[in-house]
Amino acid sequence: GIQVEQSPPDLILQEGANSTLRCNFSDSVNNLQWFHQNPWGQLINLFYIPSGTKQNGRLSATTVATERYSLLYISSSQTTDSGVYFCAVGVSGGGADGLTFGKGTHLIIQP
């Protein structure tokens, strides 16, 4: 199956800092999503981004499908950004195939 590697595994930053999280995957995909799991355990979809670039407020993501990686940028970090960020990929035919998750990047934003 598809392998998904995320880096770094852990990241500790001060409030206001910027960060880049990386996701490498081993095979061609047509589905890539970024999720944030907050300290209360809830998984929130941040981006559906199989290719190209998207921005949502302080967050943006870029996927270069031909080179099999995706980047998540967080600017001007806030303490509420803390949590685990997951990249998940899949090869979706009719949309019923599940996503394979990376092990996540654990981000801690200190005040």
Next chain:
Amino acid sequence: DTAVSQTPKYLVTQMGNDKSIKCEQNLGHDTMYWYKQDSKKFLKIMFSYNNKELIINETVPNRFSPKSPDKAHLNLHINSLELGDSAVYFCASQRSGANVLTFGAGSRLTVL
């Protein structure tokens, strides 16, 4: 209104018992999933149902059985619970073709 709801949120039980976790989505999605998150936060897919048909069944023990009475519900039944079944179980749903996956809040199962 909660888009994907799971019950119970917490479940503590003894080894050997049988338990169920329920999931309902009101998004009109036609595909639902169960994921297991272990103590190291690793998320792994267990099952998916598309229009009440099992599409994926990963290497999950047959003590676990998904049941879908209709496309808005996907319940997870677990027989003869073992210590290693302790985890957080997430239900998720998506619309075929749209591919954005929406998760429920999770059900934390603790087997003593």
